[in-house]
Amino acid sequence: MAAGPPTVFGHPTEQLADLYSSCPSRHDLVTQLLALFGQNNHLSCPRVFLYGPTGSGKSHVISSILNTLKLPHALVNCVECYTSRLLYDHILNQVALVTPAPDNDYTNYSRCDNMNDFVKTLRTIIEDRELQEETMYIVLDKAERLREMDMNILPAFLRLGELTGCNVCVVLLTEIVWEKFRAGTGMCEPLVLHFPDYTKDELLEILSSDCPTGYTKDFYMSYVNIVLSVFYMACRNLNEIRHLALLNFPKFCEPIKKGEATEEDVHKLWRNIEPHLRKALQTVYLREVSSAQWERMQEGAATQESSSANIKTLTGKVNMELPFYSKFLLIAAYLASYNPARTDRRFFLKHAGKMKKTVQQMKRDERASSQLLGPKPFPLDRLMAIFYSIVEGKVAPTANIYSQISSLVTLRLMTQVGSDDQLDGAKFKCTVGLDFMRSIARTVNFDIIRYLYDFV
Amino acid sequence: MSKRKSTGSAAMSEGACYSELQRVLRERVYKISAPCDVAGENDLDKPRRHLLDLIQRCSSMGESNSALIIGPRGAGKTMLLSSVLAELKENRDFRDNVLEVHLNGLLQTDDRIALKEITRQLQLENVVGNRVFGSFADNLAFLLEALKKGSRDSQAVLFVLEEFDLFAHHKNQTLLYNLFDVAQSQQAPITVIGLTCRLDVIELLEKRVKSRFSHRQIHLFNSLTFDQYLRVFRSLLVLPAEFRDKKFCGKWNKHVESLSDDPGVTSILRKLYDTSKDIRTLKMFLMLPVARICPSHPRLEMSDFVEAHKILTADSKSNTLHGLSVLELCLVVAMRRLSDVFVNQPFNFQMVYNEYQKFVQTRSYAVQSFDRPVVLKAFEHLQQMELVRAAEGAGIGGRGQKEFRPMLLMIDKSQLMQAIQKYPACPTEVKHWANTL
Ligand SMILES: Nc1ncnc2c1ncn2[C@@H]1O[C@H](COP(=O)(O)OP(=O)(O)OP(=O)(O)O)[C@@H](O)[C@H]1O
Ligand SMILES: Nc1ncnc2c1ncn2[C@@H]1O[C@H](COP(=O)(O)OP(=O)(O)OP(=O)(O)O)[C@@H](O)[C@H]1O
Ligand SMILES: [Mg+2]
Ligand SMILES: [Mg+2]
Numbered sequence: 001m002a003a004g005p006p007t008v009f010g011h012p013t014e015q016l017a018d019l020y021s022s023c024p025s026r027h028d029l030v031t032q033l034l035a036l037f038g039q040n041n042h043l044s045c046p047r048v049f050l051y052g053p054t055g056s057g058k059s060h061v062i063s064s065i066l067n068t069l070k071l072p073h074a075l076v077n078c079v080e081c082y083t084s085r086l087l088y089d090h091i092l093n094q095v096a097l098v099t100p101a102p103d104n105d106y107t108n109y110s111r112c113d114n115m116n117d118f119v120k121t122l123r124t125i126i127e128d129r130e131l132q133e134e135t136m137y138i139v140l141d142k143a144e145r146l147r148e149m150d151m152n153i154l155p156a157f158l159r160l161g162e163l164t165g166c167n168v169c170v171v172l173l174t175e176i177v178w179e180k181f182r183a184g185t186g187m188c189e190p191l192v193l194h195f196p197d198y199t200k201d202e203l204l205e206i207l208s209s210d211c212p213t214g215y216t217k218d219f220y221m222s223y224v225n226i227v228l229s230v231f232y233m234a235c236r237n238l239n240e241i242r243h244l245a246l247l248n249f250p251k252f253c254e255p256i257k258k259g260e261a262t263e264e265d266v267h268k269l270w271r272n273i274e275p276h277l278r279k280a281l282q283t284v285y286l287r288e289v290s291s292a293q294w295e296r297m298q299e300g301a302a303t304q305e306s307s308s309a310n311i312k313t314l315t316g317k318v319n320m321e322l323p324f325y326s327k328f329l330l331i332a333a334y335l336a337s338y339n340p341a342r343t344d345r346r347f348f349l350k351h352a353g354k355m356k357k358t359v360q361q362m363k364r365d366e367r368a369s370s371q372l373l374g375p376k377p378f379p380l381d382r383l384m385a386i387f388y389s390i391v392e393g394k395v396a397p398t399a400n401i402y403s404q405i406s407s408l409v410t411l412r413l414m415t416q417v418g419s420d421d422q423l424d425g426a427k428f429k430c431t432v433g434l435d436f437m438r439s440i441a442r443t444v445n446f447d448i449i450r451y452l453y454d455f456v
Numbered sequence: 457m458s459k460r461k462s463t464g465s466a467a468m469s470e471g472a473c474y475s476e477l478q479r480v481l482r483e484r485v486y487k488i489s490a491p492c493d494v495a496g497e498n499d500l501d502k503p504r505r506h507l508l509d510l511i512q513r514c515s516s517m518g519e520s521n522s523a524l525i526i527g528p529r530g531a532g533k534t535m536l537l538s539s540v541l542a543e544l545k546e547n548r549d550f551r552d553n554v555l556e557v558h559l560n561g562l563l564q565t566d567d568r569i570a571l572k573e574i575t576r577q578l579q580l581e582n583v584v585g586n587r588v589f590g591s592f593a594d595n596l597a598f599l600l601e602a603l604k605k606g607s608r609d610s611q612a613v614l615f616v617l618e619e620f621d622l623f624a625h626h627k628n629q630t631l632l633y634n635l636f637d638v639a640q641s642q643q644a645p646i647t648v649i650g651l652t653c654r655l656d657v658i659e660l661l662e663k664r665v666k667s668r669f670s671h672r673q674i675h676l677f678n679s680l681t682f683d684q685y686l687r688v689f690r691s692l693l694v695l696p697a698e699f700r701d702k703k704f705c706g707k708w709n710k711h712v713e714s715l716s717d718d719p720g721v722t723s724i725l726r727k728l729y730d731t732s733k734d735i736r737t738l739k740m741f742l743m744l745p746v747a748r749i750c751p752s753h754p755r756l757e758m759s760d761f762v763e764a765h766k767i768l769t770a771d772s773k774s775n776t777l778h779g780l781s782v783l784e785l786c787l788v789v790a791m792r793r794l795s796d797v798f799v800n801q802p803f804n805f806q807m808v809y810n811e812y813q814k815f816v817q818t819r820s821y822a823v824q825s826f827d828r829p830v831v832l833k834a835f836e837h838l839q840q841m842e843l844v845r846a847a848e849g850a851g852i853g854g855r856g857q858k859e860f861r862p863m864l865l866m867i868d869k870s871q872l873m874q875a876i877q878k879y880p881a882c883p884t885e886v887k888h889w890a891n892t893l
Contacts, residue, residue, distance in 0.1 A: 035744065036743065036744065038482060042479050045743050046487075051776075114563075115565065116564055116572075152561070156562040161488060163563065175840070176841065176842050177772035185621065186653065187529075189737075192772070194772070196778065199880060232781070233781060233824050233826075234783045234826055234830055235781055236780075282827055282829070372804070372810055
């Protein structure tokens with residue numbers, strides 16, 4: 001293992017070896033960061049900005065460096081610390097080595113309301129801990145959130161060294177490029193380092209360390225290769241791939257456990273797992289089922305072959321029971337949302353042949369279809385007019401019909417546009433997709449496509 | 457242990473030498489406002505004398521004054537002031553006579569905090585106690601009065617206001633009004649120095665504040681010539697004569713000399729100078745090369761400078777594009793097409809998906825196709841990375857329905873084409889598709 005030159009910047013060799021082995025594929029960046037941090041009692045690079053795609057190891061590398069080399073630090077996540085108060089408290093607690101816990105009544109190190117107090121308190125703590133000589137590292141993960149806080153916070157953190165007069169190094173971690181952080185009259189530019197995405201080989205190397213006991217590394221690697229072949233095009237996030245790989249590994253090994261295949265039967269194993277992975281891409285990856293559910297479904301599949309049906313009911317949220325008239329109301333709402341109002345006469349005044357042609361002509365000068373642009377708002381009377389013309393039989397305009405419109409709004413199948421509280425005078429939009437709509441229409445034997453302007 | 461030690465000249469071990477060298481160089485390069493002397497004629501001389509005179513008059517003659525130092529970021533405003541103060545403080549009288557209050561617009565975000573901080577820095581917290589004041593002016597007057605009582609006659613106070621423009625955003629500009637008022641009416645000997653990078657800062661002041669300001673302005677610009685720039689480069693790297701190991705120091709300084717004559721190094725510096733003359737950028741450029749120096753990497757190499765320059769000029773957008781998945785890249789191409797067709801009109805997810813579908817369907821033999829929800833997830837990731845953003849004034853266009861929300865792409869064609877070139881193992885189909893843009 002290339003562990004860099006021994007005792008770089010005064011760190012013990014074995015710690016360095018640990019560090020490098022815990023960050024495979026990131027040796028260059030680790031070396032670069034170690035150089036910038038330098039010896040503990042020297043000045044460190046005061047501002048570092050690390051960016052790269054998710055799962056590229058930013059948090060991992062920084063926390064490995066700080067923890068393995070036991071450097072004094074505070075590491076906060078700006079999503080967790082969503083107000084400046086929380087941010088100050090968390091940083092100060094960590095710098096002062098205070099952990100809010102039951103035995104201290106969850107008290108913070110000190111109360112701190114603004115940047116002024118924060119800087120003052122930080123200086124005091126560093127003096128109390130006699131760390132003036134050492135570098136204090138303050139890591140702000142998900143730093144893009146700092147932009148949403150008070151406008152003085154980000155520039156102040158970027159010159160924390162100048163403001164406190166102490167040897168602090170502020171590290172920002174984010175997925176967003178630095179250019180998007182600049183604001184106002186500008187601030188101290190940090191040193192920007194990029195964490196590139198992992199190549200396929202690097203991913204393999206990192207993932208190979210997950211190999212469960214009882215299997216050879218090569219076997220696990222060949223499995224990970226299959227996983228990558230399914231997911232890599234859509235997703236490069238190490239976290240996701242790692243999770244999906246571990247989750248589906250038992251399934252991959254199933255034929256071996258049953259004695260139907262051996263570790264060498266690569267093709268057979270592949271044929272067995274591939275459809276499952278594809279299914280996982282449509283379910284677990286989209287968080288439509290939880291990992292626990294997914295595992296249960298796979299176990300279920302082992303006993304009885306009904307799992308595929310199972311998954312379908314979970315993914316397609318089509319199984320919604322609506323009252324008969326509600327279905328027509330929804331269809332009418334959909335038509336009103338996606339058809340231009342001027343075409344209503346043609347669709348609903350039972351003229352057959354003539355319409356087609358003129359519509360097609362008009363279509364030509366329309367650039368984008370409404371299927372692409374999304375639903376348009378419509379007034380209630382237009383909805384009712386369409387409703388009466390598509391529903392069979394005579395329906396009295398009772399309060400019942402109006403209350404069904406309200407429930408459709410409550411179910412979020414329609415939304416009310418504008419702030420009007422009253423039903424009439426308000427405008428609505430239909431928010432369901434075409435696929436859903438078609439399945440609803442099918443249950444009442446209504447061919448919705450024939451009534452859609454875009455499909456004429 | 458070695459016998460050399462007995463010779464008297466402080467020869468240190470190699471490791472100690474490099475450690476000391478790191479300490480000295482980091483002190484210069486890593487500290488934001490560390491002074492750095494440029495020998496020879498210097499643009500800073502005149503403003504420097506001006507400022508020195510101004511502050512001195514306050515301490516010696518009890519004259520009140522106000523001034524602004526204006527210049528772009530990294531022009532040396534803080535450095536100028538602190539070097540002036542350092543020089544003045546060599547004089548004992550000055551030290552006894554003048555109290556300093558340092559405020560920063562980033563820290564004292566309103567006047568209440570500012571007043572508390574002033575009280576603290578003047579060490580008057582005990583004197584004030586729980587007293588309640590009718591107005592800000594009363595409070596400030598009380599503080600300045602309290603200073604008088606202790607000592608003989610007058611205690612001058614120097615107020616330094618960093619990020620001065622931010623104080624102008626405080627409610628009613630109370631702090632500025634009162635400070636300038638005291639200074640102008642000579643109620644107590646105070647000097648107010650504001651530092652700002654806003655050239656139009658005067659416009660930010662209310663009329664009554666403006667009329668009390670002396671309108672003394674000191675302008676600084678990043679206007680070094682390339683020769684001066686090179687001299688700064690050298691002076692940042694040479695070791696001081698006090699360095700303990702003379703032999704090591706001599707060798708190192710010769711190395712630095714040779715660097716500033718090296719055509720490769722100077723050409724990189726020239727490029728840097730042409731993009732920005734400010735010294736802070738130069739310091740940032742030197743951060744990594746300086747950090748790399750150690751016994752196993754004893755000299756600054758050309759490759760260090762090349763690497764540092766590459767980091768400084770890296771194109772972050774194309775770096776970001778490099779990290780996308782193929783699916784995400786396809787979506788970017790699709791969006792670029794839409795933006796071209798509709799001439800930078802906003803588009804929504806549905807259109808992007810449609811465009812993507814058209815592409816996939818014609819080349820289904822070569823490109824893996826994905827379900828709509830998977831595509832949507834990829835699209836949302838692009839949004840999270842801020843490569844796509846919601847169009848302004850989207851209004852009610854697609855409230856609640858993300859697939860119809862109007863969006864804009866933040867990547868232009870050349871960036872995309874470059875990214876496609878560099879993309880590892882980019883499917884040829886995608887390349888062709890992008891080339892038809
Ligand atoms: N080089 C690596 N070696 C070993 N494990 C790694 C490496 N890089 C990343 N990981 C692992 O991958 C996971 C994701 O990495 P990490 O959380 O550091 O990503 P990140 O860049 O911070 O992403 P995000 O932007 O989402 O915060 C971590 O659990 C980490 O352990
Ligand atoms: N003319 C100059 N000669 C030598 N060094 C300079 C010169 N101008 C600036 N510098 C260097 O540039 C660095 C930045 O200067 P300084 O921090 O004073 O900028 P500033 O004007 O206060 O910027 P900001 O507005 O961001 O506070 C200092 O370290 C200083 O050494
Ligand atoms: Mg992270
Ligand atoms: Mg400054």
